Amino acid sequence: MENQYLNSGDKNIGVEKSTPNILHKKNWKLKEKIFKIVLLFAGVTILLIIGGIILSLLFSSIPSLKKFGFSFIIGNEWDPVNEKYGALPFLIGTAMTGFLALLISLPFSFSISILLGEYFKKGLLSSFIKTMTELLAGIPSVIYGFWGLFFVVPIIRNVEMIFGAIPYGVGILTASIVLGIMIIPYSASIGREVLELVPNDLKEAAYSLGATRYEVIKTVSIPYSISGIIAGIILSLGRALGETMAVTMLIGNMNSIPENIFAPGQTIASIIANQFNEANNELHISAMIELGLLLLVMSAIINFLGKYIIKKLSVEG
Amino acid sequence: MEGTILTTKDLFVYYDTKCAVNNVNIEFQKNKITAIMGPSGCGKTTLLRCLNRIHELNPSAKVEGKILLHGEDLLAIDPILVRRKVGMVFQRPNPFPTMSIYDNVISGYKLNGIRLKKSEFDEIVEDSLKKAALWKEVQHDLHKRGTFLSGGQQQRLCIARALAMKPDVLLLDEPTSALDPISTSHIEELLVELKKTVTIIIVTHNLAQAGRISDYTSFMYLGELVEFGATDKVFTNPQNEQTERFLTGKFG
Ligand SMILES: Nc1ncnc2c1ncn2[C@@H]1O[C@H](COP(=O)(O)OP(=O)(O)O)[C@@H](O)[C@H]1O
Ligand SMILES: [Mg+2]
Numbered sequence: 001m002e003n004q005y006l007n008s009g010d011k012n013i014g015v016e017k018s019t020p021n022i023l024h025k026k027n028w029k030l031k032e033k034i035f036k037i038v039l040l041f042a043g044v045t046i047l048l049i050i051g052g053i054i055l056s057l058l059f060s061s062i063p064s065l066k067k068f069g070f071s072f073i074i075g076n077e078w079d080p081v082n083e084k085y086g087a088l089p090f091l092i093g094t095a096m097t098g099f100l101a102l103l104i105s106l107p108f109s110f111s112i113s114i115l116l117g118e119y120f121k122k123g124l125l126s127s128f129i130k131t132m133t134e135l136l137a138g139i140p141s142v143i144y145g146f147w148g149l150f151f152v153v154p155i156i157r158n159v160e161m162i163f164g165a166i167p168y169g170v171g172i173l174t175a176s177i178v179l180g181i182m183i184i185p186y187s188a189s190i191g192r193e194v195l196e197l198v199p200n201d202l203k204e205a206a207y208s209l210g211a212t213r214y215e216v217i218k219t220v221s222i223p224y225s226i227s228g229i230i231a232g233i234i235l236s237l238g239r240a241l242g243e244t245m246a247v248t249m250l251i252g253n254m255n256s257i258p259e260n261i262f263a264p265g266q267t268i269a270s271i272i273a274n275q276f277n278e279a280n281n282e283l284h285i286s287a288m289i290e291l292g293l294l295l296l297v298m299s300a301i302i303n304f305l306g307k308y309i310i311k312k313l314s315v316e317g
Numbered sequence: 318m319e320g321t322i323l324t325t326k327d328l329f330v331y332y333d334t335k336c337a338v339n340n341v342n343i344e345f346q347k348n349k350i351t352a353i354m355g356p357s358g359c360g361k362t363t364l365l366r367c368l369n370r371i372h373e374l375n376p377s378a379k380v381e382g383k384i385l386l387h388g389e390d391l392l393a394i395d396p397i398l399v400r401r402k403v404g405m406v407f408q409r410p411n412p413f414p415t416m417s418i419y420d421n422v423i424s425g426y427k428l429n430g431i432r433l434k435k436s437e438f439d440e441i442v443e444d445s446l447k448k449a450a451l452w453k454e455v456q457h458d459l460h461k462r463g464t465f466l467s468g469g470q471q472q473r474l475c476i477a478r479a480l481a482m483k484p485d486v487l488l489l490d491e492p493t494s495a496l497d498p499i500s501t502s503h504i505e506e507l508l509v510e511l512k513k514t515v516t517i518i519i520v521t522h523n524l525a526q527a528g529r530i531s532d533y534t535s536f537m538y539l540g541e542l543v544e545f546g547a548t549d550k551v552f553t554n555p556q557n558e559q560t561e562r563f564l565t566g567k568f569g
Contacts, residue, residue: 211425
């Protein structure tokens with residue numbers, strides 16, 4: 001006890017014995033140490049897990065990497081029977097669905113951000129729209145896929161007939177529409193949050209120069225929060241790239257490069273979901289793991305790109 | 318040059334049911350500086366914000382009574398026009414952080430979608446910054462963002478931004494309370510110079526400041542205007558007991 005007193009650096013030696021309750025903290029140094037170790041352990045574990053995932057993916061893709069090298073990325077044939085594995089159709093499929101989904105979600109998420117971040121900040125309507133948007137994020141992916149099959153597919157089939165395309169119903173566009181709806185809540189909620197962070201006195205300054213609400217939003221609020229808005233869009237793109245279940249149900253699962261947006265195709269996630277069960281030789285498994293690695297790298301690049309943009313655009317002060 | 322430019326008649330302002338401005342009748346004189354003083358919470362900011370109708374951004378604020386600008390009912394004109402005629406400078410310097418100094422000065426035009434020639438904008442920028450006594454310091458940095466400026470310079474930039482719209486009246490809400498003494502005296506000198514072209518209404522907590530720069534002083538207490546008159550008269554011979562207490566440093 002006495003020792004701890006001195007070690008703690010507490011030099012109040014003259015303190016009377018009648019007030020020990022405040023100064024006597026039992027074993028606080030030890031507790032502090034244990035607490036820190038527990039936290040550190042969790043942090044290190046996460047690092048190990050991530051490192052382990054990357055390493056095991058890398059290790060397991062060695063056979064495929066060795067056999068195909070760079071041609072894995074530019075090869076446009078995926079033929080397990082003849083042991084030919086080229087990922088280009090899936091890379092293109094992933095890029096197309098991701099981009100289209102973003103395009104479809106953007107007007108909605110942008111409008112909802114502004115609606116909730118600027119127009120209806122409080123009140124019944126606001127919390128109703130907010131809850132509904134959050135609910136959109138909570139719907140399980142398989143339900144989106146199911147809904148897409150029964151409601152979006154017939155509509156797209158009609159559209160395809162009008163345009164004279166082959167009426168598959170399923171395909172890149174169908175998957176993108178559903179995916180676009182799925183990612184609305186992500187960019188919308190981040191957009192709303194960053195718009196709410198725009199300092200009120202900046203908006204008041206703009207209003208007192210005679211600006212209208214639209215002009216304030218356009219000239220002050222959006223420029224101020226643009227990096228956050230972009231962060232939200234990028235986050236939602238990351239989500240779109242990796243989305244598996246709904247896309248697998250709706251994309252048509254064709255292993256060739258899609259000729260147009262109506263054509264069936266395949267994303268990296270959907271081809272893995274389609275074939276991991278039936279893959280039984282080492283090379284096929286290895287090729288799919290390499291696909292997984294590619295998806296991981298793509299997500300990492302997007303993340304990095306997003307952070308870079310945010311850093312460049314961010315407002316100082 | 319003489320005469321009344323802005324008048325309030327039986328003005329009441331309520332936040333929901335709370336009365337923040339209680340039956341204020343005041344005549345602001347053209348090309349003069351009028352100081353509004355009083356202990357905090359007495360309704361100075363509320364009164365000021367009615368004069369360019371920025372109070373309407375707060376849905377709970379309700380105004381009763383009349384405000385006349387050049388004899389015209391200010392509450393019946395388009396608020397957007399009112400705000401171009403009656404500019405405002407805030408307590409905390411708030412230049413737009415996403416814009417350059419140049420763009421900040423002409424932000425009123427940009428915001429309102431008013432397009433002018435580059436040469437015309439150049440002229441407005443130079444003229445406004447000179448009026449705000451900031452031109453010499455920033456003329457070589459016009460296209461940098463205003464965020465690197467000192468607090469006092471930022472506040473002068475905000476004054477330039479308001480002046481660029483060529484307002485008739487300039488409202489300032491404790492514009493120097495966040496600034497150091499040197500920046501404060503810069504701004505005081507500037508305001509005295511500015512009253513040649515624009516009517517100035519300034520809320521201030523600082524007695525000495527009101528004494529130094531204002532021509533008229535008004536004193537508010539619990540939402541009421543309890544004293545209004547020429548500054549030297551109010552300072553030397555206040556009619557109201559609360560004013561006297563305030564002037565002798567008994568509160569506030
Ligand atoms: N947005 C608001 N909502 C409700 N009450 C307010 C609001 N702003 C000010 N008030 C109240 O109105 C009164 C006057 O405030 P204000 O005009 O800010 O005084 P001052 O600027 O003189 O300090 C205060 O009692 C304050 O609490
Ligand atoms: Mg105030």
